[in-house]
Amino acid sequence: MGLGRAAASRFAEEGASVVAADTNEADGTKLAEELKSRGLEAMFVHTDVSQECAVKTLFGQAVARYGKIDVLYNNAAILLADRDRPVHEISLETWDYVMGVNLRGAFLCAKYALSSMLSNGGGSIIFLGSPTGLVGCAPALTAYSTSKAGIMGLTRVMAAAYARDRIRVNSIVPGTMDTPMNNYILTDPEAREKYREAVPLGRLGTPQDIEGLAVFLASDESAYCTGGLYMCDGGLTAV
Numbered sequence: 458m459g460l461g462r463a464a465a466s467r468f469a470e471e472g473a474s475v476v477a478a479d480t481n482e483a484d485g486t487k488l489a490e491e492l493k494s495r496g497l498e499a500m501f502v503h504t505d506v507s508q509e510c511a512v513k514t515l516f517g518q519a520v521a522r523y524g525k526i527d528v529l530y531n532n533a534a535i536l537l538a539d540r541d542r543p544v545h546e547i548s549l550e551t552w553d554y555v556m557g558v559n560l561r562g563a564f565l566c567a568k569y570a571l572s573s574m575l576s577n578g579g580g581s582i583i584f585l586g587s588p589t590g591l592v593g594c595a596p597a598l599t600a601y602s603t604s605k606a607g608i609m610g611l612t613r614v615m616a617a618a619y620a621r622d623r624i625r626v627n628s629i630v631p632g633t634m635d636t637p638m639n640n641y642i643l644t645d646p647e648a649r650e651k652y653r654e655a656v657p658l659g660r661l662g663t664p665q666d667i668e669g670l671a672v673f674l675a676s677d678e679s680a681y682c683t684g685g686l687y688m689c690d691g692g693l694t695a696v
């Protein structure tokens with residue numbers, strides 16, 4: 458399970474009407490159906506976040522169904538372990554693809570969420586950053602790391618730009634989480650142990666580790682928090 462699914466489920470359990478968006482139609486539909494079968498409010502809209510017309514449609518459908526957007530949880534991203542390479546080796550196509558999903562996609566979702574939030578007098582936008590965007594801990598992942606540095610820059614510029622509109626913008630910075638994105642390193646038992654051992658708290662992160670922070674940043678409990686990068690990494694970036 459990925460981090461987005463866990464956060465979406467928890468948001469629904471906390472009483473939110475959840476609009477899940479993903480290119481993975483099967484998993485997205487399944488999630489919405491599961492939540493609805495538990496009496497929770499959810500819908501799924503197949504969306505490629507890198508495409509402006511798709512994002513426009515997503516937010517159009519969300520507002521048509523629920524009237525407004527209170528929270529944007531900007532989760533979608535790709536990590537292309539086999540194609541993301543050091544600068545002199547990466548292809549322009551790979552660079553553009555990763556930037557298109559990870560950075561342009563997050564920007565587009567923010568852009569369309571903002572029109573609703575501005576007219577409703579506030580909201581909370583949560584991005585997913587990464588330690589790779591803070592330090593050079595993944596030297597082979599040029600595009601992924603740079604896209605995440607961009608996400609954390611976007612967090613701060615948007616926090617400053619929209620603070621007086623009562624729109625808060627923060628990033629969660631997960632460490633090494635046990636999700637499909639990391640299958641390329643964690644399926645090998647030796648590598649898995651190496652990554653686990655590197656975490657001060659002594660274990661890999663789980664999707665559930667993110668949920669509480671996501672709820673905090675989405676809710677009024679974090680009313681005085683904007684422009685922040687919130688580590689959820691077991692201490693990885695503290696050492």
Ligand SMILES: NC(=O)c1ccc[n+]([C@@H]2O[C@H](COP(=O)([O-])OP(=O)(O)OC[C@H]3O[C@@H](n4cnc5c(N)ncnc54)[C@H](O)[C@@H]3O)[C@@H](O)[C@H]2O)c1
Pocket residue numbers: 458459460461478479480481504505506507531532533534535558562585586587588630631632633634635636637638639
């Ligand atoms: N897993 C980690 O260790 C880790 C660490 C730091 C940051 N993050 C970030 O957390 C977020 C979630 O990561 P995850 O581990 O759950 O990854 P994941 O690969 O499990 O989930 C990512 C989701 O994004 C979707 N997606 C991919 N391209 C898309 C597109 N163009 N449009 C819409 N959806 C698309 C995928 O289908 C998938 O459901 C990402 O932003 C990731 O960069 C993860």
